[in-house]
Amino acid sequence: MRLGYYIIILSVFLFASCSEKEKDLREKDYASVKSFTEGQSTKYTEYSTGEFVGRHIKGSGFPGFLADTMWIKYVGRVINSEKTIFATNYEEVAKANKLTLDDKDLLEKIVVVSNIDMIKGLKNGLPRLYEGDSASIAIPFAHAYGESGTGLVPPYTGVVFDVKVIKTSGVKATAEKKVISDYVNSNPEFNIKVKDYVYKKVITPGTENGAIKNDTIIFDYKITTLDNNLVLENNGESVVYGNIKDDQVYAFDFILEGVKKGDSIHFIVPSHLSVRSESTIYQYYTPLIYQLKVKEVRTKTSS
Numbered sequence: 001m002r003l004g005y006y007i008i009i010l011s012v013f014l015f016a017s018c019s020e021k022e023k024d025l026r027e028k029d030y031a032s033v034k035s036f037t038e039g040q041s042t043k044y045t046e047y048s049t050g051e052f053v054g055r056h057i058k059g060s061g062f063p064g065f066l067a068d069t070m071w072i073k074y075v076g077r078v079i080n081s082e083k084t085i086f087a088t089n090y091e092e093v094a095k096a097n098k099l100t101l102d103d104k105d106l107l108e109k110i111v112v113v114s115n116i117d118m119i120k121g122l123k124n125g126l127p128r129l130y131e132g133d134s135a136s137i138a139i140p141f142a143h144a145y146g147e148s149g150t151g152l153v154p155p156y157t158g159v160v161f162d163v164k165v166i167k168t169s170g171v172k173a174t175a176e177k178k179v180i181s182d183y184v185n186s187n188p189e190f191n192i193k194v195k196d197y198v199y200k201k202v203i204t205p206g207t208e209n210g211a212i213k214n215d216t217i218i219f220d221y222k223i224t225t226l227d228n229n230l231v232l233e234n235n236g237e238s239v240v241y242g243n244i245k246d247d248q249v250y251a252f253d254f255i256l257e258g259v260k261k262g263d264s265i266h267f268i269v270p271s272h273l274s275v276r277s278e279s280t281i282y283q284y285y286t287p288l289i290y291q292l293k294v295k296e297v298r299t300k301t302s303s
Contacts, residue, residue, distance in 0.1 A: 025156045026142060033140050033158040033287040036079050044138065048242055048253055049124040052138040059132020059165060065272045066177075067168040068285065070110045070126060079138060079158035086152035086159075119144055122161065127272060131168040162171045172285040176270055180287050183226050183268065190268055191294070194255065197287075199268045206260030211297045213242035217256050218296040223249070224289050226268075229281050231288060249275055251290060 037044035037052045044054035064070055081284035085097045089108050089185050094101035109124065110118070120229040121139030129135055138160045141147070182192050190199040211217050217239050223232040232249070244253045251269045259265065267290040274288050282288070 022147070026140070029141050029156055029158050032080050033138050036158075036160065037138050040136075042136070044136075047124065047128070047251075048244065049120075050140060050143045051121045051125040053125055053128050053135060054138070055129075055133055055135045057132070057134035058136075059130040060132020061165075062168040062170050063127075064129045064131075064165065064168055065127040066173040067127070067170045067174040069169040070129075070165060071167040072108055072110060072126070073164040073166060074108070075162045077162070078153055079160050082160075084152055087151075087161075121159075125161075126163070129163065131165050133163070133165045135163055135165075137163060163220075171269075173272065176285045176287060178282050179226070180268060180270060183287070184242050188264070193278065194267065197268075197270045198255070198273065200255075201266050203264035203266065204262065206262030206264075206294055208261050208297065210258035211241050211256055211261050212258075214300045215241050216295060216298040216300075217241055217259060218298070219259075220293045222291040223275065224291065225282050226287060226289060231275065231279065231281055251275075255290060255292075259292070259294050259297065261294055261297050263292065266291050 017055070030058055031050065037046075037054060042054040042056050044052040046052050073089060074087070075085055075090060075093055078084040078086060085093060085099070086096050088099060089096070089101070093099075119139070121137060121143035124143070125137035125139070138158065140158045141149075141156050144159045145153045145155075145157070147155050149157060153159060168172070177197055180199075184199050187201075189201045192200040194200050211296060219237055219239075220235045221233070221237055222230065224230055237248075239248060239252050239256060241256045242253065244250070251267070251273050254273070255267050255269065268287055269290055270287050271285050
């Protein structure tokens with residue numbers, strides 16, 4: 001069955017006013033997915049963004065998180081009924097499971113960062129893989145097909161995608177890295193390297209202890225392009241470090257580590273770790289600057 005039909009589906013689920021029944025279903029599904037991963041010989045890593053990734057064979061090619069395009073082979077299975085295959089681009093697997101296969105599914109090309117229609121678990125999971133990887137991505141229903149399900153996937157049901165990464169391409173990402181390097185060379189005040197192509201400058205240092213996982217951080221922020229065009233702005237943002245919500249900016253889940261009350265800090269963040277959308281202000285593969293002013297850091301016990 002075509003990948004475009006099954007995994008390229010806009011997946012937006014609003015759980016702010018969930019009933020207790022829905023909460024219970026989410027918890028049971030999460031437990032089912034976690035139990036599945038723990039029962040495998042391959043070790044799975046659980047990420048704060050919601051998915052579990054188990055790497056069977058480690059590749060050594062271009063990393064997915066910097067790729068603008070990936071070519072993959074895949075099989076999608078229902079997590080609590082592993083023999084139920086609902087999507088594949090292997091011709092022999094499609095025939096064995098009586099699934100329709102289009103020619104262009106034989107080697108699927110996926111635009112990684114800019115594909116806003118991909119289910120969230122794959123959008124988060126695929127960039128964690130490398131060219132040459134053979135891996136499985138286990139996804140709870142909230143980041144898969146939700147409360148409605150799709151095709152052979154029942155409602156409130158987690159799924160697992162077995163993926164082989166044939167090829168990755170990072171032409172645009174490579175160009176973006178050069179833009180960041182050139183900017184840092186011209187602005188040496190960004191003298192603290194946080195991780196690859198993420199740089200920080202401290203405007204005013206804060207006091208007290210730095211934030212750790214599960215601390216709640218209250219801060220004002222502005223996000224701009226490198227030439228100072230405003231992208232987003234918000235005062236009084238509240239984020240639990242290490243547990244960002246679906247509607248919050250992805251970068252907050254790592255740049256907030258160790259921030260202190262009173263900190264005024266700027267970060268350069270590449271697009272694959274940033275706002276994964278496009279606007280009239282900037283295009284995909286555009287690095288952004290995050291300007292943060294930290295008002296308060298609450299520990300889990302003090303909140």
